[in-house]
Amino acid sequence: MTKVVGLTGGIASGKSTVSKMLSQVGFPIVDADLVAHRLQQPGQPGFERLVDHFGRGILTVGGELDRSRLGQLAFGDPVARDELNQAMQPLIREEIMAQVANFKRTGVPVVVIDVPLLFEQHYDDDCDLTVVVTVDRAHQLQRLQQRNGYDRVTALARIDAQLPLTVKAARADIVIDNNGDYHQLQKQVAQLVKRLHQA
Ligand SMILES: CC(C)(COP(=O)(O)OP(=O)(O)OC[C@H]1O[C@@H](n2cnc3c(N)ncnc32)[C@H](O)[C@@H]1O)[C@@H](O)C(=O)NCCC(=O)NCCS
Numbered sequence: 001m002t003k004v005v006g007l008t009g010g011i012a013s014g015k016s017t018v019s020k021m022l023s024q025v026g027f028p029i030v031d032a033d034l035v036a037h038r039l040q041q042p043g044q045p046g047f048e049r050l051v052d053h054f055g056r057g058i059l060t061v062g063g064e065l066d067r068s069r070l071g072q073l074a075f076g077d078p079v080a081r082d083e084l085n086q087a088m089q090p091l092i093r094e095e096i097m098a099q100v101a102n103f104k105r106t107g108v109p110v111v112v113i114d115v116p117l118l119f120e121q122h123y124d125d126d127c128d129l130t131v132v133v134t135v136d137r138a139h140q141l142q143r144l145q146q147r148n149g150y151d152r153v154t155a156l157a158r159i160d161a162q163l164p165l166t167v168k169a170a171r172a173d174i175v176i177d178n179n180g181d182y183h184q185l186q187k188q189v190a191q192l193v194k195r196l197h198q199a
């Protein structure tokens with residue numbers, strides 16, 4: 001029986017870094033951000049839904065989704081964010097579950113789903129084990145600003161659009177503390193890998 005491992009954290013807490021490490025040692029990964037991005041390509045169902053909800057003002061002159069514009073709308077206003085979630089989440093869930101089902105059919109022992117909104121959108125109900133990558137707010141803010149070039153206000157709006165990391169960590173089966181350097185992160189991932197091999 002394939003075990004489903006839910007990997008989550010806060011924005012810029014280090015989920016993708018951990019999922020890359022797990023992928024490098026052979027675990028299959030379903031990446032929710034990648035799923036969402038694919039669904040938002042012109043012609044794909046997510047794109048159509050977003051244009052229906054938010055109008056053509058969220059498109060670039062080239063007719064693609066203007067991610068920065070939609071991000072300003074959605075992370076600046078909880079009502080717009082709810083609309084975004086209502087438009088996108090059913091499609092994202094369907095695709096994630098389809099990919100999980102495909103991996104299950106191949107008989108792999110473990111599949112990892114890397115989902116930022118794992119708890120907010122109740123994906124944890126479908127997981128055998130949940131892992132939260134946590135950082136303190138100062139590291140999170142600094143890494144997010146550095147990675148995305150956001151000013152402080154923009155970065156804080158994105159951090160506060162998710163459940164607090166302390167709440168997520170309290171709900172997790174396993175917590176990975178990413179306040180240290182990459183080496184310290186790698187050591188904790190090695191422990192996780194051992195546990196997953198026993199799963
Ligand atoms: C608003 C959008 C266009 C901004 O795009 P942008 O390229 O700036 O961000 P990107 O998609 O790379 O997401 C970066 C991070 O933002 C956070 N995030 C994304 N969507 C949300 C959301 N609806 N609520 C809270 N945090 C979110 C996640 O931590 C994610 O890893 C984009 O985030 C989006 O379409 N979000 C809705 C899809 C979604 O829910 N994705 C999360 C999958 S569970």
Ligand SMILES: Nc1ncnc2c1ncn2[C@@H]1O[C@H](COP(=O)(O)OP(=O)(O)OP(=O)(O)O)[C@@H](O)[C@H]1O
Nearest residue numbers: 010011012013014015016017143147180181182185
């Ligand atoms: N231990 C660490 N030390 C220093 N920088 C780190 C560490 N872990 C991750 N980072 C950096 O922090 C940033 C955020 O990490 P990452 O992209 O893995 O986060 P994420 O949780 O996947 O974010 P998102 O929710 O936006 O997808 C990246 O630039 C990454 O290189």
